[in-house]
Amino acid sequence: MAATDNDESVDPAAVRRHRVLFRAIEKRRHPKLRRSDITVTDEGAVKRATKAAALGNAMEWYDFGIYSYLASTLGKVFFPSGSDTAQLLSSFATFAVAFLVRPVGGMVFGPLGDKVGRKRILSLTMIMMAVGTFAIGVIPSHATIGLWAPVLLIFFRLVQGFSTGGEYGGASTFIAEYAPDKRRGYFGSFLEFGTLAGYVGASGLVVLLNSVLGEDQMLHWGWRIPFLVAAPLGFIGLYLRLKLDETPAFQKLEGGQVKATEAADAVETSATADLGKIFTRYWRPLVLCLALVAAYNINDYMLLSYMPTYLSDELGYGTNHGLLILLIVMVVQMCLINWVGRLSDRFGRKPLLMTGMLGFFFLSVPSFLLIRQGNVALIALGLLLLGLSLLTMLGTMSATLPALFPTQVRYGSLSVGYNLATSLFGGTTPLVITALISAYGTNLMPAYYATAAAVIGVVAVLCMRETANKPLAGSPPSVESEEEATELIQAQSPQPRF
Numbered sequence: 001m002a003a004t005d006n007d008e009s010v011d012p013a014a015v016r017r018h019r020v021l022f023r024a025i026e027k028r029r030h031p032k033l034r035r036s037d038i039t040v041t042d043e044g045a046v047k048r049a050t051k052a053a054a055l056g057n058a059m060e061w062y063d064f065g066i067y068s069y070l071a072s073t074l075g076k077v078f079f080p081s082g083s084d085t086a087q088l089l090s091s092f093a094t095f096a097v098a099f100l101v102r103p104v105g106g107m108v109f110g111p112l113g114d115k116v117g118r119k120r121i122l123s124l125t126m127i128m129m130a131v132g133t134f135a136i137g138v139i140p141s142h143a144t145i146g147l148w149a150p151v152l153l154i155f156f157r158l159v160q161g162f163s164t165g166g167e168y169g170g171a172s173t174f175i176a177e178y179a180p181d182k183r184r185g186y187f188g189s190f191l192e193f194g195t196l197a198g199y200v201g202a203s204g205l206v207v208l209l210n211s212v213l214g215e216d217q218m219l220h221w222g223w224r225i226p227f228l229v230a231a232p233l234g235f236i237g238l239y240l241r242l243k244l245d246e247t248p249a250f251q252k253l254e255g256g257q258v259k260a261t262e263a264a265d266a267v268e269t270s271a272t273a274d275l276g277k278i279f280t281r282y283w284r285p286l287v288l289c290l291a292l293v294a295a296y297n298i299n300d301y302m303l304l305s306y307m308p309t310y311l312s313d314e315l316g317y318g319t320n321h322g323l324l325i326l327l328i329v330m331v332v333q334m335c336l337i338n339w340v341g342r343l344s345d346r347f348g349r350k351p352l353l354m355t356g357m358l359g360f361f362f363l364s365v366p367s368f369l370l371i372r373q374g375n376v377a378l379i380a381l382g383l384l385l386l387g388l389s390l391l392t393m394l395g396t397m398s399a400t401l402p403a404l405f406p407t408q409v410r411y412g413s414l415s416v417g418y419n420l421a422t423s424l425f426g427g428t429t430p431l432v433i434t435a436l437i438s439a440y441g442t443n444l445m446p447a448y449y450a451t452a453a454a455v456i457g458v459v460a461v462l463c464m465r466e467t468a469n470k471p472l473a474g475s476p477p478s479v480e481s482e483e484e485a486t487e488l489i490q491a492q493s494p495q496p497r498f
Helices: 012-018 017-027 044-067 071-078 084-099 102-116 118-136 148-164 168-180 181-212 216-221 224-228 228-240 246-253 275-281 284-313 319-347 351-370 378-400 405-428 427-439 445-463 482-491
Strands: none
Touching: 044 071, 044 084, 044 118, 044 148, 044 181, 044 228, 044 284, 071 084, 071 148, 071 216, 071 284, 084 102, 084 148, 084 427, 102 118, 102 148, 102 168, 102 275, 102 284, 102 405, 118 148, 118 168, 118 228, 148 168, 148 246, 168 181, 168 284, 168 351, 168 378, 168 405, 181 224, 181 319, 181 378, 216 224, 224 228, 228 319, 275 284, 275 405, 284 319, 284 351, 284 378, 284 405, 284 427, 284 445, 319 351, 319 378, 351 445, 378 427, 427 445
């Protein structure tokens, strides 16, 4: 068994009796680094990798944001029978359907990404997402082809969900493995910058269409425009990804350009990330990943996906007004998110994540009490309080999650854990909240749901280890300059004392 998998504690008494033996074993397991072990990053390559990964993430959330923001319209187009609530529930149920196959996509694409490379799988998921989204924009309405309309909608939502199963795990792995250890939080924050950019693009386009077109025009053809825009975005993202090289960590794993000696080989160097290994040998970090992602995504989807529908359908607030306020909140988040990434590099991932979890725990109910007052200023204040709490998680999570797993199973483990949690808790959030409000008759249900998620998040953060400024498990150190690499080597051989 590899050294990274052997976490069993050693009897201290045995160590005292056989100090020389255990010292030799420790040196064997953790030999000194040589200069060839250390990866000196190319800043230009890191920026190109970050841009390509972030654009793909932006497209993913643009697609899901469009569906959320047009939920009421899509309910009328594809599910015309029944009450407004039934149409909305049907639309959100179709939204949730895509999340049912996300774990399947993660289980297929994740291990493949560990075997054939991150770049190839991320290019494939980009193509599938673009095709699925564009196809939704050309489906005839229920009035034209009857039941085939919702059937086709569900089918292409499944295509979207399946492709998305390999997207986030691969994109976050890609950036984490390219970035230097001391700036992984900063570069990782651009992935969630892409998330916000996707949502901003989606909400901005919907606001523009609602302002320019009448309700009848939106129902007949206007709703198709945002989905059709996905095709050119997909081709741009695919072009950027195909131009990239494979990550240094994966090249090293496969015996490629990145050379290493015994010091970097304290882990397994064959990409055999089968699902059996993930669930049996890495179940502890997998459970931690599930808990972190569940707490984070419930609040993410509640605020960025469900909130416009909540403001319009539950509080009777104008659709455009609600979207505009949320748009402003997201623009503020985009302006600050890279600073959060920098803070996580300086102070650690745990303090930033804990701040966000406690923010939702203490501020969810007060924020929703402000929001349901109906006053524009109070709604904006309530959304801003929730948005800033979410921001500390958005800017930190992309660097936190890849560091939970070693290189040889990182893509697969992260894809499985992230998508299981997202499917069970994130994607179902709009549906669950709508059903809970209908069942219990109180529009404070989103606040209670967010508070419960925050409790899970607080426990998960307490259980995780700090990973800021440390090499990724199973990978050699990654630095920004030759000078920094030299300092690492010299630090292993302290000056002798006389």
